[in-house]
Amino acid sequence: MKSKIDYTLYLCTDRKLMTTNTIEECVELAVIGGCTVVQLREKECSSLEFYNLALRVKEITDRYKVPLIINDRIDIALAVDAAGVHVGQSDLPPAVVRKIIGEDKILGVSASSLSEAVKAQEDGADYLGVGAMYSTATKTDAEIVTMEQLKEIRRAVDIPIVVIGGINKNTVCNFKGLGIDGLAVVSAVVAQKDISAASRELIKLFKDL
Amino acid sequence: MKSKIDYTLYLCTDRKLMTTNTIEECVELAVIGGCTVVQLREKECSSLEFYNLALRVKEITDRYKVPLIINDRIDIALAVDAAGVHVGQSDLPPAVVRKIIGEDKILGVSASSLSEAVKAQEDGADYLGVGAMYSTATKTDAEIVTMEQLKEIRRAVDIPIVVIGGINKNTVCNFKGLGIDGLAVVSAVVAQKDISAASRELIKLFKDL
Numbered sequence: 001m002k003s004k005i006d007y008t009l010y011l012c013t014d015r016k017l018m019t020t021n022t023i024e025e026c027v028e029l030a031v032i033g034g035c036t037v038v039q040l041r042e043k044e045c046s047s048l049e050f051y052n053l054a055l056r057v058k059e060i061t062d063r064y065k066v067p068l069i070i071n072d073r074i075d076i077a078l079a080v081d082a083a084g085v086h087v088g089q090s091d092l093p094p095a096v097v098r099k100i101i102g103e104d105k106i107l108g109v110s111a112s113s114l115s116e117a118v119k120a121q122e123d124g125a126d127y128l129g130v131g132a133m134y135s136t137a138t139k140t141d142a143e144i145v146t147m148e149q150l151k152e153i154r155r156a157v158d159i160p161i162v163v164i165g166g167i168n169k170n171t172v173c174n175f176k177g178l179g180i181d182g183l184a185v186v187s188a189v190v191a192q193k194d195i196s197a198a199s200r201e202l203i204k205l206f207k208d209l
Numbered sequence: 210m211k212s213k214i215d216y217t218l219y220l221c222t223d224r225k226l227m228t229t230n231t232i233e234e235c236v237e238l239a240v241i242g243g244c245t246v247v248q249l250r251e252k253e254c255s256s257l258e259f260y261n262l263a264l265r266v267k268e269i270t271d272r273y274k275v276p277l278i279i280n281d282r283i284d285i286a287l288a289v290d291a292a293g294v295h296v297g298q299s300d301l302p303p304a305v306v307r308k309i310i311g312e313d314k315i316l317g318v319s320a321s322s323l324s325e326a327v328k329a330q331e332d333g334a335d336y337l338g339v340g341a342m343y344s345t346a347t348k349t350d351a352e353i354v355t356m357e358q359l360k361e362i363r364r365a366v367d368i369p370i371v372v373i374g375g376i377n378k379n380t381v382c383n384f385k386g387l388g389i390d391g392l393a394v395v396s397a398v399v400a401q402k403d404i405s406a407a408s409r410e411l412i413k414l415f416k417d418l
Contacts, residue, residue: 046299047281072256074284078309079301090255096288 005067005083005106006036007127007182009189009203010162012071013040013057017191024056026190031064033199035189036182039086039108041071054080069108074100084108086129089116094123110164112143117153127160128153129184134166136187147174154179169198172205182206214276214292214315215245216336216391218398218412219371221280222249222266226400233265235399240273242408244398245391248295248317250280263289278317283309293317295338298325303332319373321352326362336369337362338393343375345396356383363388378407381414391415 011030013023021029027038038061042050054070058080061068067083070076074097077085084106087097094109101107109120110129117128130153132142142165145153154161163175164184172183183206192198220239222232230238236247247270251259263279267289270277276292279285283306286294293315296306303318310316318329319338326337339362341351351374354362363370372384373393381392392415401407 047296047301048299051301051305074287075282075301075309078283079305087256090257092256092260092284092288096260100284100287 003067005127005160007160007162008206009035009199010037010039010129010164010182010184011035011189011199012164012184012186013038013042014186014190015042015044017187019191021190021195023053024060026195027057028060028064029195030189030199031061031066033189033196034203035066035199037067037069039069039071039184040082043072047073047076050076051079054082058082067106069106077101077105084126086110094120094125098124111153112145114149114152114156117157121157121159125159127162127181128157129164130161130180131163131167131184132165133163134171136166147178150178150180167202169201169205172202172209175206176209214336214369216369216371217415218244218408219246219248219338219373219391219393220244220398220408221373221393221395222247222251223395223399224251224253226396228400230399230404232262233269235404236266237269237273238404239398239408240270240275242398242405243412244275244408246276246278248278248280248393249291252281256282256285259285260288263291267291276315278315286310286314293335295319303329303334307333320362321354323358323361323365326366330366330368334368336371336390337366338373339370339389340372340376340393341374342372343380345375356387359387359389376411378410378414381411381418384415385418 040057054076058068069084069086070082071086072091074085086108088110106126108127109125111117111120160181162182162184163180167183167185168188189198263285267277278293278295279291280295281300283294295317297319315335317336318334320326320329369390371391371393372389376392376394377397398407
């Protein structure tokens with residue numbers, strides 16, 4: 001059975017933005033700080049390296065009872081029995097992914113427009129990652145979603161929405177009253193000196209919205 | 210049910226070695242020439258591009274009743290319902306792959322030593338790709354398997370063996386009497402001017418061994 005996920009603080013890993021910690025250390029510190037979901041994203045390594053890393057990260061997320069989501073690679077998600085997968089618009093189509101993973105695993109889909117969001121929900125997405133809300137160093141070519149578009153998407157779909165792209169302690173306040181379910185963060189957590197404190201602060205800011 | 214595969218001429222695609230044809234054209238010409246298995250290998254493109262290409266190639270291989278094997282990406286293989294997958298030593302471990310794909314899909318494993326070959330068979334491989342037999346432009350860093358090692362591997366495992374790495378019309382004769390089940394080729398087919406004729410010639414040479 002798919003359990004209900006708390007999307008409040010959704011951490012996406014990015015090896016390139018980490019300076020002082022390994023991915024495992026970073027994930028553990030973020031989870032200690034209250035991070036509620038972890039998405040592991042690796043684009044450069046071999047399948048075996050991704051698999052071994054995912055096993056090590058899942059050992060941590062399991063210990064803290066936080067769901068682990070694997071980006072793009074459905075096979076890695078199945079191999080480590082992750083809680084779910086997240087696909088972008090250049091990955092396997094959501095409807096195809098749903099057939100492979102079954103009903104019990106979480107399926108997240110990136111959407112940067114109303115039509116992508118509606119299609120993703122129709123195709124079986126459990127939640128949406130909507131963005132990029134702001135231009136970021138992580139994905140320099142990402143399409144920007146306006147606040148007006150975000151509101152339209154929120155009205156059009158009823159699955160949870162996490163916002164992504166330039167989400168940090170200075171931008172969280174802009175999402176007040178928009179009915180979003182969580183913040184997806186990369187550098188606002190992984191590139192910070194105190195990862196746990198950064199996580200705690202973002203959660204507090206979100207809950208105070 | 211897993212059907213019995215004819216491994217005689219096992220084509221591995223390689224986009225970089227193709228000059229005059231698309232992958233789809235190349236596969237069709239090779240299959241017309243008698244190629245008995247097609248392995249699709251893509252390392253550079255997005256999952257969506259790989260998926261769409263695999264669908265187009267499978268349409269061809271289905272038409273000619275030739276099994277399609279996907280390299281490394283178990284998720285792509287499941288998404289297009291390919292006949293099977295092939296993993297190298299840097300990909301997901303064979304025993305993990307077997308759990309994901311079930312008993313009905315073919316699992317091929319690359320082995321460049323006796324221990325890798327024995328382990329692969331123990332872990333559920335249906336066939337082995339043994340090589341590189343010669344140094345090649347396709348995989349410049351590949352470990353070379355000697356004829357003596359190939360004989361040892363042949364004695365140690367009872368699953369089919371295809372040899373790979375520098376297999377072409379000049380080297381086929383070296384495999385006489387070694388009990389191998391087929392030739393895995395890349396440039397000896399895909400980089401040839403007449404792909405069908407090159408396939409036919411290799412098959413004849415192998416059958417005459």
